[in-house]
Each structure stands twice: as C-alpha cells, then as structure tokens.
Amino acid sequence: MIKSSNGDTPFSLTYGTEAVIPAEIGMPTFRTAEVNVAENDEALEINLELLEEKREQAAIREAKSKRQMEKYYNTKVRNASFKPGDLVYRSNEASRVEDTGKLGPKWEGPYEVTEALGKGSYKLKDRNGRELPRTWNVCNLKKCYIHKV
Template identity: 45%
Template sequence: MGFYWPDIHSDAMELTRKCVECQTFSPTQNLPATTLTSIASPWPFFQWGIDIVGPFPEAPGRVKFLIERQIRQQFTSVAHLQANGQTEVTNRTMVNGIKKRLGKAKGNWVEELPSVLWSYRVTPRTSTQETPFSLVYGSEAMLPPELSITSLRVSAFSTEKTEEDLRHNLDLLEERRELASVRQARYKSNTERYYNRRVKGRTFKVGDLVLRKNEVSHAQPRGKLGPTWEGPYKVVEAHRNGAYALETMDDNPIPRTWNIQHLKSFHF
C-alpha cells in the first residue's frame, strides 16, 4: 500500500500480548504447568487422604455430604485435583456408582452407599492388581453370589480349617502388601513419565501480575460471552508445587492459595 513499517509483525504481537480483552477472553490452557509428584506411603495406613463429596440431594436426617471424622486437616490448593489425586479418583468412582444405582431417580443415595463401597472394596485396582479388602484383611471377601451359587469355599467350609487358613493368610499378608507396593510403584512411575511428557513448564515470582481462571473463582458470571479469566492480581507468596498466594491491585489478600494451573501471566 506504499507504507514502510519494518517492525509491523513484532509490534502487532506486542500490542496483542498487552491487550486486556485478548488476555481476559483467551482460551484456557490444558497442558500441565508442573511435573507430577507421586505420593508414596512407607507402610499401610501411614497417610489418609480425604475430601468432602457433595452436596448431594438432601437425604433423611438432612444428610448432604460424605466425609471421615476426627481427622487432622492439611489443606491442598483450591480446585487442584492433582494435589489429592488418589482421593479425587476414589470419590469420582463413588459418585459414579451412586448415580448408576439410582438411575434417573433422585432417591435416597445414603441407602445405596454401602453397596457402592462394597463394590469398590472387592474390585481389584489397576495399580496394585489386588482388592483393597484383601490388602487389609489378607483374604478375599465372601461375595453374595457365592452363597446362592455354592462356591468351593462355601461347600468345603469348616470352622477349624477356615481359622487355620485365615491365620496362614495373615502370616503372608506383609509379603502380599510388599508385592502390591512394588506393582503400584511401577504403575506410578509409568504414569508420571507419561504425564511429564505433556508438561509445558511455567512459574511466577513474587510481584508478578497474573489472571485467575474465572470458573475456579466464580468471581464473575461466565455465560456464553463472559470472560474466561479475571484479574489482574499480584503474586505475594510462591509455595512449592506451583501454589501461589495472591492479592488485588489494592493490596487486599485473596483467600486461599491458587494453583498455577488456574493462573496465567498478565501483560500491560
């Protein structure tokens, strides 16, 4: 067109990079920002992971949530599934099981919970190739069908022989747990290797400006045309494993720590 602008491409990229609307409405990033850290337990029941599941439709007794009690709490980053991944996976299995047993009806989910828990405890896990029940008690549970369609364990039952077998299984329990631990370590190593191949690493420093994913904070109604990100915020603390404490531009602290997966750099 007769104009000469030698840096037009770099200038256009810089303008777009600093555009507030472009940054606020940009799509979310699905690639992980930090490597996967596996959690190993030195012995069974050394560490327990819990999470609140719910709210469910209100059941008799005004029950809405699932949780264990009398637990010393150590909180993970908000909406950071990886920080408590084993618990999150278990919870998802529980919820899916309750949904399937209820079907389309919204009945009393509390009554279905024991059956769902039973199913989980007697199903072999991919990582250990053992059932949770057997790793706790040293023997496989007696399944209800074994009572109606007589199995060998039922037909050959004898109190004296059964007690002897149970004691023998308990003697071998430690070896069984060690083999399961080896399988689990191998499974975690493969999972970690696959996950880390997809990592697109990034970090923030104290003083950096960031945007926070809107669907995590629920700060603004999203809707079809709502913003994907909101902010900017200042990073005031950088914790390990990609967790950050934020404050507003007016120096007001934001509750909780936020995972890097839900943050991105803000340019101005």
C-alpha cells in the same frame, strides 16, 4: 472378586482360603465333589499358618501397584510456580465475579505476584498497586506473557 491391586480376594486375606459359595454346594462341582474332609482340614490349618505371609505379599503387591499409578499420574502433572514480580491472569470462576456468560472472558488480569506463601498459594496486586484481599491457589492462576510497562 479378586482385587487387581493385590491379586487376592478380601475373603482369602481374612480367612486364609477361598470361599465356597452356596450355589456350589447345591450343585456338584469338581471343587465340592472331590473333597476329602481330613485332607481339607490339614490344608486349612496350613493356610492359616501361612496367612500372615500371604497378607505381607499382598501388601507388597498393593504398594507396587500404587507406586505405578502414582508414577503414571505424576507424569501428566504440569508444575507451575511463580516468583514475586511475575504477571499472571486469574480465573473468573475462582474470583466469583458476576457471570459473564459462556462467551465472556475466562481469565482476568493481569495481576502481579507480590508474595509466594508456599504450597501453591500466592498474594496478588492489581495494575493500580492495590493488594487483592485473599490468597490465590496456583490452579486458579495462569502465566501472563506480556512485559511490564
């Protein structure tokens, strides 16, 4: 099968030519019936000489495809970051408290961000001023839009 990311088959990138499947050998097709062995050997040698260039072109096409996919997915990402002093809610699923059922609250809090540790991790403290025992990732936090009292 042709890979959509680079436009070639893995077999052709390895051996420099397309494979002839056993079904094509058993029944006559244009590809197998009109073969001149001498010209075929010359064409195979030329394909082998151009194989490295073909691999480089496939690598360029694959990198371009990956950049396009990355650009598409990154447009959908919603960046969130918090500063010390911001109020946030934390996910009930992430905090591993007892299950409140499907009608229970999904978020608990608010908590105050005390420290931003980098790469999306934060230290939190509750309303009583007690520091929570572990760090929390940004994917488990949600901005709280109430004012401090």
